[in-house]
Amino acid sequence: MQTARELEVLRKAVDALRGDGATIALVPTMGALHEGHLTLMREARRTADHVVASIFVNPRQFGEGEDFDAYPRQLARDSELLEKEGVALLWAPQPQEVYPQGYATNISVAGVSEGLCGGDRPGHFDGVATVVCKLFNQVRPDIAFFGEKDWQQLAVIRRMARDLDLTQPHVDAIRGVPIVREKDGLAMSSRNAYLSREQREQAGALPRAMRDAIAVLSEGGEAERPLGNLREVLQVSGFDSVDYAELRDADSLEPLEKDNGNARLFVAARIGGTRLIDNMAVE
Ligand SMILES: Nc1ncnc2c1ncn2[C@@H]1O[C@H](COP(=O)(O)OP(=O)(O)OP(=O)(O)O)[C@@H](O)[C@H]1O
Ligand SMILES: CC(C)(CO)[C@@H](O)C(=O)[O-]
Ligand code: BAL
Numbered sequence: 190m191q192t193a194r195e196l197e198v199l200r201k202a203v204d205a206l207r208g209d210g211a212t213i214a215l216v217p218t219m220g221a222l223h224e225g226h227l228t229l230m231r232e233a234r235r236t237a238d239h240v241v242a243s244i245f246v247n248p249r250q251f252g253e254g255e256d257f258d259a260y261p262r263q264l265a266r267d268s269e270l271l272e273k274e275g276v277a278l279l280w281a282p283q284p285q286e287v288y289p290q291g292y293a294t295n296i297s298v299a300g301v302s303e304g305l306c307g308g309d310r311p312g313h314f315d316g317v318a319t320v321v322c323k324l325f326n327q328v329r330p331d332i333a334f335f336g337e338k339d340w341q342q343l344a345v346i347r348r349m350a351r352d353l354d355l356t357q358p359h360v361d362a363i364r365g366v367p368i369v370r371e372k373d374g375l376a377m378s379s380r381n382a383y384l385s386r387e388q389r390e391q392a393g394a395l396p397r398a399m400r401d402a403i404a405v406l407s408e409g410g411e412a413e414r415p416l417g418n419l420r421e422v423l424q425v426s427g428f429d430s431v432d433y434a435e436l437r438d439a440d441s442l443e444p445l446e447k448d449n450g451n452a453r454l455f456v457a458a459r460i461g462g463t464r465l466i467d468n469m470a471v472e
Contacts (some may be wrong), residue, residue: 206278325355337367419431435450
């Protein structure tokens, strides 16, 4: 596996992979790789001739007081994992390769960026959209893979890709991959590493409480009571606060008062200083 840290090196390496028309899949990450990320790499390998993975802890998507400095960085270990997965090229840009001196452009996707994580983390999805647009322009992939753990992020990227013609029309180029979970149901996340042993045990209450709420929601009643119960369960299970617990349409992300046949439950909750997110279909 080749590693590129400068844009010039990346461009040459991508051209060499592309050759006479091989297809390229991009898997953007912020590193500290776990089985969730590796599942994205495997899906990408199954779909395209070559996989380019990126690792970049993007400062523009972290708000003031968030964990940009603390975010785990382990490039050597991540490189080994990617190599084992058959990734052809790792794009691990120096910050100035993404945001050179005088950088001044921001991409903002209206609608789907609003509410949920966009409400709690102002500017977060502008930072995500901006860096993902840059990564697309740098790598020029045919197809890209993102996890459904960050469902709203996936919706933002799909909207942006359509609006800015980042991918070929009529191609399902932005692929979502189902959430990979730990044995107790907790969604894998690089931020799970912040949890103490006790907090990690308590965190298992999040997917359990969501499943319980979904069992009630799928009967078609109003969401208010099951969502209220979910908040209470999380609080007695050791969570410090619930940022949101909402029922939304899975595609438009419009808020719902009850299941509409395409509903998804979205939760963000804090345990200690760690913010965990999850989402599940109401089926
Ligand atoms: N458990 C998971 N299942 C499926 N995809 C995942 C999972 N965790 C992360 N991903 C996906 O991997 C990609 C890179 O995510 P990222 O590097 O931010 O990791 P993360 O574990 O989500 O970290 P964070 O703690 O920042 O949320 C994103 O598309 C994300 O949705
Ligand atoms: C898509 C992404 C790599 C952009 O920095 C990030 O938001 C992530 O890891 O989900
Ligand atoms: N996986 C989403 C990236 C973030 O929380 O900043």
